[in-house]
Amino acid sequence: MLNEIQHIQETAQLLHTERQVEAALDTMARQINIALADKNPLVLCVMNGGIVVAGKLLPRLTMSLTLDAINASRYQNKTVGQTIAWVVKPSTTLKDRTVLIVDDILDAGITLKAIYDYCFEQGATAVYSAVLVNKLLDHEKPITADFIGLDVENHYVFGYGMDYKGYLRNAAGIYAAQQAQSL
Numbered sequence: 114m115l116n117e118i119q120h121i122q123e124t125a126q127l128l129h130t131e132r133q134v135e136a137a138l139d140t141m142a143r144q145i146n147i148a149l150a151d152k153n154p155l156v157l158c159v160m161n162g163g164i165v166v167a168g169k170l171l172p173r174l175t176m177s178l179t180l181d182a183i184n185a186s187r188y189q190n191k192t193v194g195q196t197i198a199w200v201v202k203p204s205t206t207l208k209d210r211t212v213l214i215v216d217d218i219l220d221a222g223i224t225l226k227a228i229y230d231y232c233f234e235q236g237a238t239a240v241y242s243a244v245l246v247n248k249l250l251d252h253e254k255p256i257t258a259d260f261i262g263l264d265v266e267n268h269y270v271f272g273y274g275m276d277y278k279g280y281l282r283n284a285a286g287i288y289a290a291q292q293a294q295s296l
């Protein structure tokens with residue numbers, strides 16, 4: 114496995130540098146600070162991928178807020194999505210809260226739509242979403258995010274929380290994985 118990960122890392126294409134990602138986070142935070150200034154939001158970090166984005170975004174946010182996590186995983190360390198596994202649900206009540214869902218990537222949009230619907234089912238009054246990366250697809254998605262950091266073309270990407278088979282979430286940039294060799 115580690116041979117494959119090393120190969121993926123060495124052959125990956127850098128799409129957005131750390132500096133570009135940090136600038137995108139600044140811009141997202143500015144927009145969120147304006148839109149949710151007086152909303153006392155509950156920030157819901159979508160584990161595991163959202164952990165880096167949430168961790169980087171939170172110190173940039175200036176309003177009063179609380180934090181919780183949700184883990185709805187569709188890829189489960191694979192590169193092709195399947196049905197959603199609800200691993201962790203928030204322990205805080207969502208009732209009457211404005212929720213800000215924070216995730217690393219909006220791809221087909223199935224995960225975000227499921228979490229969005231879940232928040233309303235739990236009694237949230239308003240639900241916003243922030244994703245670091247929006248993948249450009251040639252078909253409609255069931256949901257769009259309110260705050261988007263960067264667009265990427267239709268590659269499998271990793272870095273800034275996004276994994277390749279569970280690894281490379283710690284890459285300090287956004288990379289496109291090239292086709293894996295069978296190693």
Ligand SMILES: O=P(O)(O)OC[C@H]1O[C@H](OP(=O)(O)OP(=O)(O)O)[C@H](O)[C@@H]1O
Nearest residue numbers: 160161162186187188220221222223224
């Ligand atoms: O738009 P979609 O096609 O539904 O995919 C997006 C989701 O996929 C990834 O999660 P994943 O299921 O890989 O879990 P992870 O956060 O643990 O990596 C990512 O963090 C998003 O939550």
Ligand SMILES: Nc1nc2[nH]cnc2c(=O)[nH]1
Nearest residue numbers: 220268269270271275276
């Ligand atoms: N790491 C990663 N997770 C995803 N989940 C949905 N699409 C992607 C992707 O391109 N990369």
